[in-house]
Amino acid sequence: MNSASLPLPALHATCSAVAELPIRLLAAVSGGLDSCVLLDALVLTGKRPTVVHFDHGWRPESVEDAVFVRELAASYGLEYLEERSAPADAATETSARKRRYEFFARAAQISGVHDLALAHHADDQVETLLLQLLRGAGSLARGMREAEVRDGFRLHRPFLWLDRSRLREHAQARGLRWREDRSNDDRRYLRNRIRHELLPFLEERFSPHVRQSLLRFCRVRIAEEEWMTELVxxxxxxxxxxxxxxxxxxxxxxxxxxxxxxxxxxxxxxxxxxxxxxxxxxxxxxxxxxxxxxxxxxxxxxxxxxxxxxxxxxxxxxxx
Structure with missing residues (x-):
């Protein structure tokens, strides 16, 4: 289905964002709202993604998440690949991300498909920028790129400049179901403290438009880094x-x-x-x-x- 012909205005932003992606690609689906919207938008715009799901094995309900994603892929008639990591292998956010991307690389080799769509959105981008700054990246902080080559495959983040509220509108308009990840509320993780404490504090005490300002900073920094990368x-x-x-x-x-x-x-x-x-x-x-x-x-x-x-x-x- 062409996104321009969709009857619901709530779908326009999400479907337009994925319209130019390849027909055949991998779609990373955790089962959360963001990735379920990504998968739905891909299918609505005529894509045939292979659904890939990585179970870190560090939450009791993660097995149920995997079952949910497997059934979701089947409901769309899509191919599905999954892998589960031993809990000890995902003890930190960094090691978990490393394992996840290693799985994506293997999935690309198995499927012969070397484009991967991820559901990162504008709120994730703002959090990532602040995370980089707090961890000492200095002037090298710039958030995430909308597209990049990594470990033999091409990453696409089509929702990177869309607010999560847009994704929720899509989900509600389409009547989508998704899984809630309780670890997103765990304040032991720095990213969650940024999301639930730092950003609300900045918006309340300094500016209600702080997210938009930080997103503009990301756009400027990404463009500058592309130029600087060519120089070095x-x-x-x-x-x-x-x-x-x-x-x-x-x-x-x-x-x-x-x-x-x-x-x-x-x-x-x-x-x-x-x-x-x-x-x-x-x-x-x-x-x-x-x-x-x-x-x-x-x-x-x-x-x-x-x-x-x-x-x-x-x-x-x-x-x-």
Whole structure:
């Protein structure tokens, strides 16, 4: 069905957002409102997604979530792939995300489909920006991209600039069912404290339009980063960073080179302290200096280059 012919105005924004996506793609569906709306919008606009669901195994009701998504895919007549992780493998938000994206990469290989749609929306974008700032990303904070290539597949976030209220309107207009994830209210997680405490505080005490202001900031930063990435791409292309070339660059360019290089090597959740530590490896001192990064990696200075290696022994996140 063409989105322009849909009888309900509530569906226009969501269906227009997915209209240009490929006909064949993977759709990540958790069973929550956002991903159920994504799947429905894809089907309404003539797409034939393969539904992929990853069960982290860290909530008792997650088995029921998987059953719900499996039945949802069947109701649309769609192919379905799922995987369950052992609870110990998803002990933190970071490790959970890593496992999830590893599954997406496997699903792309199994299905032969290398485009993946995710249901992140504007509220998620604002939370991600604040999360990055609070974790020390500094001027490297910019939220999420609407589209990017990662681990051999293309990510699409068609709802990234739509408020969650738009998604709820779609769900209500279509009479959709979804699962509620109680962990979204767990204040032990920083993202949830941002959602339930920090953002309402900022809106009440400073500006009711703070979300829109932060979204504008994200748009500006993403556009700037695309330009800056082109400027540093050649210096960050290899598996190793030249100590001499890095040293001879202005500090701002050094930071961009290091950040782009770390992302190319598959490092995520990069903080400004990580970037500064890698820069510090090039600033002087002896060969063999190293710094521990997230994900079990170490940056090591050797033979005039900075390279990454898997961490073999427990090591504090300080230069040695």
């Amino acid at each position: 791409r050649q210096a960050a292309e290899g598996t190793g960073l030249s100590v001499g070339d890095l040293r001879n660059s202005p500090i701002g360019r050094q930071r961009r080179i290091v950040h782009h290089w770390l992302r190319r090597q598959g490092i995520r959740d990069i903080s400004l302290s990580d970037v500064e530590a890698v820069r510090g490896l090039a600033s002087g001192g002896r060969e063999g200096r190293q710094y521990s990064l997230t994900g079990g990696w170490q940056a090591v200075r050797r033979d005039g280059e900075i390279r990454l290696q898997h961490q073999t022994l427990p090591c504090a996140s300080t230069n040695t």
